[in-house]
Amino acid sequence: MAPWDRYLESLGLLNLTWGHLVLLTVGLSVLALAAWRGWQPLELLPLSLGVVLANLPGTGLTAFLPGAGPEQAQASGLLGVFFWFGVSFWSVLPPLLFLGLGAATDLSPLIANPRLLLLGTSGILVVLAAFWGAQVTGLYSIPQAAAVGLAGPANGPLAVFGAARLAQDRPELIGLIGASAYLGGLVAARSQRALARWLTSRRERTIVMRRPREVSRPERLLFAAAALVLIGLLAPTAVPLVGMFLVGNLLRESGVVPRVATVAANELLILGTIVLALTIGSQLSAERLFDLGTVAVLGLAAGAALLGAIVGVLVAKAMNLFLQEKVNPLIGGAALAALPLLAQAADAQGRRADPSNQLLPHALAVNAAALLAATSLAGVLMTVSA
Numbered sequence: 001m002a003p004w005d006r007y008l009e010s011l012g013l014l015n016l017t018w019g020h021l022v023l024l025t026v027g028l029s030v031l032a033l034a035a036w037r038g039w040q041p042l043e044l045l046p047l048s049l050g051v052v053l054a055n056l057p058g059t060g061l062t063a064f065l066p067g068a069g070p071e072q073a074q075a076s077g078l079l080g081v082f083f084w085f086g087v088s089f090w091s092v093l094p095p096l097l098f099l100g101l102g103a104a105t106d107l108s109p110l111i112a113n114p115r116l117l118l119l120g121t122s123g124i125l126v127v128l129a130a131f132w133g134a135q136v137t138g139l140y141s142i143p144q145a146a147a148v149g150l151a152g153p154a155n156g157p158l159a160v161f162g163a164a165r166l167a168q169d170r171p172e173l174i175g176l177i178g179a180s181a182y183l184g185g186l187v188a189a190r191s192q193r194a195l196a197r198w199l200t201s202r203r204e205r206t207i208v209m210r211r212p213r214e215v216s217r218p219e220r221l222l223f224a225a226a227a228l229v230l231i232g233l234l235a236p237t238a239v240p241l242v243g244m245f246l247v248g249n250l251l252r253e254s255g256v257v258p259r260v261a262t263v264a265a266n267e268l269l270i271l272g273t274i275v276l277a278l279t280i281g282s283q284l285s286a287e288r289l290f291d292l293g294t295v296a297v298l299g300l301a302a303g304a305a306l307l308g309a310i311v312g313v314l315v316a317k318a319m320n321l322f323l324q325e326k327v328n329p330l331i332g333g334a335a336l337a338a339l340p341l342l343a344q345a346a347d348a349q350g351r352r353a354d355p356s357n358q359l360l361p362h363a364l365a366v367n368a369a370a371l372l373a374a375t376s377l378a379g380v381l382m383t384v385s386a
Helices: 003-010 018-036 041-054 070-075 078-088 093-104 108-112 115-137 142-149 156-166 172-190 192-199 217-234 236-254 258-282 292-319 329-334 341-353 360-385
Strands: none
Touching (some): 018 041, 078 093, 078 156, 078 172, 093 156, 093 236, 093 258, 115 142, 115 292, 115 329, 115 360, 142 156, 142 172, 142 292, 156 172, 156 236, 156 258, 156 360, 172 258, 192 341, 217 236, 217 360, 329 341, 329 360
């Protein structure tokens, strides 16, 4: 073949399909929302760029050719290597992100108000709802349905880690499940205002929760260490995630390695999120996405996340029937693992009702409890469904 003919054959413009055009439009639209509307920019900006890169034909960025020879290594694309070693095969990115998230999270409000642990735990129902929903469709095996269920708590690293373990026979599901988890977090966050209006009264939205008590450093260290040992004994498969989260938190609370904790909570967390979201987005190519199973995953994840926020608000209202010191039902909307996105969204609705109301510490406690519960349940599902 003549050089000019090879060039023409390699042109991406001549290899575009309608599927590529649709996903390029979707990717650029999400990019616009993240850049101009500020919708989860840290996650959605690289995710949307990954979608755009994956649907430019002929770039080879997402290709991975396993083999020991230099030719195979040179033919592999950067994002394909990231996906294979960072997510699918070794799955190192999600644990590193949980390490950074733990270093950035203050568990003091949860320790000071342990009843919020019950409220946060209600969010695990979304995992079961998405799991059962996936089974009802008949499109997935039991391990694959469990992987789809892990998109329900709306935590991208958790969903990707579980999918890499449970859906190894369908690797195209891994990126899709991760993207669905981010979509679920966005849906739940953007729905907070409507849920507040439909599910709570004006009086409930203005319930003032007193500031959490000061928690001593030994208490914080003991809580993190005890949770690490307890979850490790009851759900050992969850330790790569929840264990790293609590290790990061112990680095933070020890106070003896402040630079390490700061780097983990900032540079490591931000860089890891960018790489993971970009890698997930790069798996959403036209060749993989256009079938009924794709639509089902997206719908189940978004529906489960919305259901989790609704259940959290209703559980908070039910708790108030038995509590002398009431909780503001708005913090129940944070009963998902998208930390700290939903806590910030719940706090924003509380400030809308009463600008002086400080709900953020309490919402963060619910958010953190939901993360610990969902990750522990994920470990159980990975064990019984594999």
